[in-house]
Amino acid sequence: MNASTARSTRNAREQVLDAAIRLFTQQGYFNTSIPDIVRESGISTGSIYHHFGDKEGIARALFESLVARMERAFDAIDREHATARERCRAVIELLFRITEDEPEVMSYMLFVKHREFMPEMAPVCSSRPFRHMREMVERGMATGEVRSMDPMVAAAAVFGGALRLINLRLDGILERPLGDYLDEIWDCAWRSVSA
Amino acid sequence: MNASTARSTRNAREQVLDAAIRLFTQQGYFNTSIPDIVRESGISTGSIYHHFGDKEGIARALFESLVARMERAFDAIDREHATARERCRAVIELLFRITEDEPEVMSYMLFVKHREFMPEMAPVCSSRPFRHMREMVERGMATGEVRSMDPMVAAAAVFGGALRLINLRLDGILERPLGDYLDEIWDCAWRSVSA
DNA sequence: GTCTATATCCAGATAGAC
DNA sequence: GTCTATCTGGATATAGAC
Incomplete structure (x- = not known):
């Protein structure tokens, strides 16, 4: 070739x-x-x-390429930051930036119901990038940065608010760019779990 | 008749x-x-x-009946509780209970992409029940229970974690019933915004 | 108001030349 | 590897008796 x-x-x-x-x-x-x-x-x-x-093959190829891309970005965040606090914040910052610059990417990753047209696929929440996000929080718990609690709850508390803002922004409810809300939502997120 | x-x-x-x-x-x-x-x-x-x-008419009738039902339940919560703190917690408790008892109801309300088959419909996040949830938080800010901040951010912080847990539960990722996580997620939610 | 039978359309997918 | 032309099934929706 x-x-x-x-x-x-x-x-x-x-x-x-x-x-x-x-x-x-x-x-x-x-x-x-x-x-x-x-x-x-x-x-x-x-x-x-x-x-x-077939048509489903297009959807699958698309999903795989986006998951791979997210995973590379999350690996980079792991390398570039030392604490759970910095890593989690960097993830939210990244997700906000992608939402603003390439809304379709975030929309397809987070809010499309993939299983309706790719029945054999595991739910998005169990994909590598999501598991990676939960691991960041868990490692923070191991080092004492994050209060001891159920890891799923902790991850939901750290990222839940940001994901809701992304949802609101993609639906056109939030008028200002997500960057304007980053400091405030991060403050909330970290207060909710910090030791 | x-x-x-x-x-x-x-x-x-x-x-x-x-x-x-x-x-x-x-x-x-x-x-x-x-x-x-x-x-x-x-x-x-x-x-x-x-x-x-037509087929869309079925989807619309379904959505309207569920929104009306949620709205009645939220009005009852307003009447039965006096503080923002109690009201918000009661909302989460209600959403958790519905998720366990009638998962289809919560699934259809929260995570179905209605606009794909009802194009003229406003996004779910701007439906009455969602606006009602935001108002509960805003009134808490007016009374000083909730720290002063952007109301959208505050609402996302209060309810975001719980909504993520509902998502995870409906996707089969969380194995235990949501009630088991209620106290912990509520503690996180309230810490994130309380004055 | 409820049913069965049926019309119509257009989707996903294939064939086969180049 | 790319294209045009075409097949086929099954979907939404209607007609019209009861």
């Missing part, structure tokens, strides 16, 4: 994924037909089925 | 709504066909269309 083949292959796939994330988040998976994706991506039906097998 | 007519009319509607909430939450709205609802409810296609007009 030479370079130009590799490039054009990647391009067709990416054009489809690019169109798909927009359509899936704006109209929903079931309201988006293959002909819609053909129009929006400029790639033909035949080509789409060649690359993805 | 005599009594027996009224009763049988209500029954047909209710049988359909009953079947619909189960099917919509288990399989999703788009994976549920009218023939599915016919089978599950025992009511014929013709009758369903007579009562609801």
Whole structure:
């Protein structure tokens, strides 16, 4: 496989994924037909089925690429920060930034009901990035930064408020960018669990 | 309209709504066909269309009845408790109880993407019950129970953790009933905003 | 108000040339 | 690997008797 083949292959796939994330988040998976994706991506039906097998394959490829991306970002946060407090705050900051810059990405990751069209998939909350977030809190409990309590409750307390603000922002209820709320929500989050 | 007519009319509607909430939450709205609802409810296609007009009409009737029910429950909480602290805690307790006893109700209220099949509808977060929850927190701020801060942030902090736990429970991640976590999550929620 | 039978449409998916 | 043309099933919705 030479370079130009590799490039054009990647391009067709990416054009489809690019169109798909927009359509899936704006109209929903079931309201988006293959002909819609053909129009929006400029790639033909035949080509789409060649690359993805079926419609569900597009959704799956999209999800996997976004999960991998989040996971890389979370690993970087682990490396760049030493305490649970810094790590958790960095995660919220990252999620807020992605929500502002690429709302479709956050919308597809967090609020799409994947299991309705990918029945065999585990719930999002048990995906690697979510487990990673819970582990950050648990390690904070081990070091004494975080009060001792049920780890699931602690993680829900730390990230629950921020996730709600993301939800409100994506639904158009919050008018100002999430960055404006970061300090306040972080203060609440940390008060709720700090030792 | 005599009594027996009224009763049988209500029954047909209710049988359909009953079947619909189960099917919509288990399989999703788009994976549920009218023939599915016919089978599950025992009511014929013709009758369903007579009562609801179209498939979306079923979803709408369902949503309206659940919102009305929540609103009545929240009004009762307002009457029965005097402080923001007590009211907010009672709301969380109620939501936890409904999640355990009637998971489909909570699932359909909170986590279904209504706008995908009812395009003209406002986002759930701006429905009466959600606004009511925010008002409870705001009144607490007015009386000095809650620290002064952005009201949206305060509401997200108070209810965000509990809503995440509900999410985790409905997704099968939390194995114990929500009641087991009530005291801990409430402690976190209130610490995060109390004056 | 309830039913059965049926019309219509358009989705997802395939065939096969280039 | 990409395209156009096409098949097929099953969905929503209607007609019209009872």
